[in-house]
Amino acid sequence: MRELTILGTASQVPTRYRNHNGYLLRWDGEAILFDPGEGTQRQMLMAGLAVSPLTRICITHFHGDHSLGLPGVIQRISLDKVAHPVVVNFPAGGREYYDRLRYATSFWDNADLRPEPVSARFGGRPWEAETSAGRLTALPLWHSLETYGYRLVEPDGRRMLPDRLAAHGIAGPAVGELQRTGRLGAVTLADVSVPRPGQRFAFVMDSGLCDNVFALAEGVDLLVIESTFLAEDADMAAMVGHLTAGQAAAVARESRVRTLVLTHFSQRYPDASRFLTEAREQFDGEIVIAEDLMRVPVPARIASGDDRAPAYRQ
Numbered sequence: 105m106r107e108l109t110i111l112g113t114a115s116q117v118p119t120r121y122r123n124h125n126g127y128l129l130r131w132d133g134e135a136i137l138f139d140p141g142e143g144t145q146r147q148m149l150m151a152g153l154a155v156s157p158l159t160r161i162c163i164t165h166f167h168g169d170h171s172l173g174l175p176g177v178i179q180r181i182s183l184d185k186v187a188h189p190v191v192v193n194f195p196a197g198g199r200e201y202y203d204r205l206r207y208a209t210s211f212w213d214n215a216d217l218r219p220e221p222v223s224a225r226f227g228g229r230p231w232e233a234e235t236s237a238g239r240l241t242a243l244p245l246w247h248s249l250e251t252y253g254y255r256l257v258e259p260d261g262r263r264m265l266p267d268r269l270a271a272h273g274i275a276g277p278a279v280g281e282l283q284r285t286g287r288l289g290a291v292t293l294a295d296v297s298v299p300r301p302g303q304r305f306a307f308v309m310d311s312g313l314c315d316n317v318f319a320l321a322e323g324v325d326l327l328v329i330e331s332t333f334l335a336e337d338a339d340m341a342a343m344v345g346h347l348t349a350g351q352a353a354a355v356a357r358e359s360r361v362r363t364l365v366l367t368h369f370s371q372r373y374p375d376a377s378r379f380l381t382e383a384r385e386q387f388d389g390e391i392v393i394a395e396d397l398m399r400v401p402v403p404a405r406i407a408s409g410d411d412r413a414p415a416y417r418q
């Protein structure tokens with residue numbers, strides 16, 4: 105299963121309807137929790153999610169709306185005696201904040217957390233880690249403190265064609281052998297299969313517009329991106345390192361994103377439909393205006409022959 109569960113959608117302060125941030129991406133065997141803001145433990149309960157499947161926690165930056173839920177999640181991992189290690193990625197320059205949140209209060213510590221700080225420079229190579237879901241990379245973003253956006257890329261593969269296999273009389277274990285070796289007698293893998301592009305996901309917040317926002321979003325199937333402001337407050341957004349709905353949607357258009365999830369809304373706008381109106385002017389793909397406890401599937405794999413040519417392929 106590949107699905108995003110949205111746990112919270114508010115920037116800066118929660119509202120009666122929106123919790124602070126929190127996003128759980130389930131991708132086959134991986135369960136990655138992004139930016140656990142305050143209240144994430146309870147939001148997971150409300151969404152019917154346990155902490156036991158968690159394999160990784162990714163924190164973009166140490167503002168409270170993205171990280172104050174970490175102590176509760178860690179202590180719940182400990183309480184539930186989660187048997188496997190949980191990797192925690194966070195900006196290397198925020199190590200002191202991580203250490204405080206890790207040991208925020210007294211508790212019986214059973215958690216096997218593996219902190220792996222993230223660091224990369226503007227204009228430099230991305231930070232990288234291998235996961236069972238594919239390669240996870242991070243690039244720095246433009247915000248008021250060290251911040252990273254994340255990108256998950258499944259390796260490209262090949263889709264076997266049953267009619268071609270049958271035509272060549274290949275069945276059973278011979279199929280696996282052909283996949284491993286690329287050739288079976290005179291038959292090559294290309295004779296009986298077509299390319300299957302890997303799926304891609306990106307998580308971008310908080311940031312003003314910069315090249316790395318586009319690099320992270322390039323060709324992804326599902327983009328979760330902050331959309332704090334509307335166009336009427338674009339000057340303020342630029343000043344404080346945030347995006348407007350229109351800017352986020354323009355990123356999705358230029359980066360050839362399939363499904364766009366807008367979130368991290370300022371409480372100053374009571375009518376969320378305005379984010380959709382401004383985004384729709386820029387992007388004609390699927391747009392999701394995030395709400396707490398919403399589930400968004402990673403869109404179904406597109407057929408081969410796709411002509412997207414991502415510039416940022418790991």
Ligand SMILES: [Zn+2]
Pocket residue numbers: 115116167169170310368
């Ligand atoms: Zn924020």
Ligand SMILES: [Zn+2]
Pocket residue numbers: 165167247310
């Ligand atoms: Zn922030």
